[in-house]
Amino acid sequence: MTVMWKWLRWLFGYSVLEIRGAYGEKFITLCMKEEIDLWEIRRICPGIIRVKVFLFAVKQLEPLARKSGVVLEFVENQGLSVTLKRYRHRYGLFLGMGLYLVSLFFLSQVVWSVEIPGANPIQAKQIQSVLLREGFGVGSLIPSVDYKNLRYQLMLDLDNISFVSVNMKGCRAVVEVRFSEEAPESVDDGTPCNIVASRDGQIVSVLVQTGARYVQKGQTVQKGDLLIGGIMDTRLGYYVVHAKGQILARVTDIQTETVPLIQRVTERTGKYTVKRIWNFFGKELDASPWFFCPYEEFETVTEVKYLSFGEDAKIPVFLTETYYYETVSHEVEISAEEAKSIAVSRLDEADRLRFYGTEIESIRETVTETPEGVVLTRERSIIVDICEDKTFYFED
Amino acid sequence: MKQNSPLRTEIPPIEFMGNSQVLVGLCDGILEYEPETVKLRAGKRLIRINGRCLDLCNLSEKTVMIRGVISSVEFEG
Known part of the structure; x- marks a missing residue:
């Protein structure tokens, strides 16, 4: 309440004045009767009382002062109107305030x-x-x-x-x-099919759910061999089924990676040039319209600089700077050890996703040095499900 | 008891906040104002507030707020 009153008083403007004379109390009482608001009434010395009063009420005070036999002396005026009057010739200030209000209005009307x-x-x-x-x-x-x-x-x-x-x-x-969540893929149990081997390997375990088993544990199979048959032979005759099961087999996976001993290396020369594009609320403004990249070989790095006030208040005004660094390429010879470590890291990177969740029994690596470079061969013995559905057609 | 009964209106409401502030309602005028004493008229009664560094910090229609170190309040009449 007090703060609001302070703001209201500042908004309307007020005057600080001194009541000089022996009948200050009479003057204050008359002000009360006339419903003139006075505040911060303080006797500063005998015969002088200092008060504050709204600017719009000052005119009403003169007759009351004459009536009560006191003299009013104005000390100073305060408030918005006084401040504005003080700065009335500082056009830049008003222009800045106007721009601020306009930009505030504009910024509140657009999507950030x-x-x-x-x-x-x-x-x-x-x-x-x-x-x-x-x-x-x-x-x-x-x-x-x-x-x-x-x-x-x-x-x-x-x-x-x-x-x-x-x-x-x-x-x-x-x-x-x-x-919306996608419906799970329907399992087709009605179409008759066999299960064949998807790759060469040695059977480790056999689990048949539907169909006739054709292989057993320890047996070696080749790609395409029948594992579980979809034709059931019973005493009553033949009938066809959709063969189902899980057959795990030990298979060998071989991967090779060749790393040349002569490597091409690109290095920055230290020279660079920058292209800048401003983006104001989704509209691009090219700050370097005559940009030309003078380098034959270069690499680019793009940085986006946002105009922000903290992490949450990010105004959609940003500068995109694209740095064009001049580069030179030359060939360097690396040692066989370095080439091997490069090959190992490349294969590791590739294997990380390829063999995710796969049971690996053993890994054997062989390194061969050839005129082209170092060849790393990685041979794995892994256990995988080799079942593959193969539909067949029949006539009743 | 009705709010506008004569008995009710004759009594000026006085509200204290510790001994640092006092609000006097139904005030008809300031008879005396010194830093050590403030004398008010409220209807037929006279109220004297004694203390130190007394300021009339707010004065509106029929209400006076006095701030300072208040030591006593006296009623006359």
Whole structure:
């Protein structure tokens, strides 16, 4: 309350004045009767009382002062009107204030960012492309957004969406999307089929769920050999089934990686040039329109610098700087050990995903030096399911 | 008891906040104001507030707020 009163007093403006004379109390009483607000009434010395009064009430005080036989002396005026009057010739200040208010209004009317929680990067990109096609993105005017149409277009254009809503939270657009879950792939149990070996190997275990077993543990098979048959022979005759089962086999996996001893190395010379592009609310402004890259060989590094006030307040104004570094390439000879370590790291990187969850029995590595370079051969003995469905056709 | 009964209106409401602030309602005028004493008229009664460094910090229609170190309040009449 007090703070609000202070602001109100400052807004309307007030005057500090001194009541000089022996009848200060009479003057104050008259002010009370006339409903003139006085505050911070303080006797500063005998015969002088200092008070504060609203500027708009000052004119009413003169007759009351005459009536009560006191003299009023104005000390100073305070408040917004006084401050504005003081700076009335400082046009730059008013221009700055005006620009500030205009930019504040403008910034509150445009979309600063579009967030799509719950969507993976690919889905988010698809949603963004639909939104952009409909003219909605960073820099769009918030009052002109047709939320109903956006929802409709997103539902229409994207598959597997069960719910979508576009909401504005301040200047951030939040697109809430829920994807419908895909139905599990139906297992085809009706089509008659055999199970054959998908690769060469030695059978480690056999588990038959449906069908006639054709192999046993310890047996070696070649790719395409029949493992579980879909034709059942009974005393009553033949009938066909969709063969099912799991047959694990020990198979050998061989991979080779060749690393040449002569390697081509690219190095930066230290020279570079920069291309800058400003982006204001989705509109690009090329800051270096006559940019030309003078280098024959170069590599690029792009940096995006956002204009932000802390982590959460990121204004959609950013500068994209693309650095073009001049490079030179030359050949260097590496040792066999270095070539081997490169080959090992390359194979490890490739194997990480390839053999994820696979049981590896043993690994054997052989390194061969050839005129082309070092050849690393990695031979693995792994246990895998070698079942492969093979449909067959029959006539009743 | 009705709010506008004569008995009720004659009594000026006085509200203290410790001994540092006092709010006097139904005040008709300031009779005397010194840093050590403030004398007010409230209807037929006279109220004298004694203390040190007394300021009339807010004065609006019929209400006076006095701040300072208040030592006593006296009623006359």
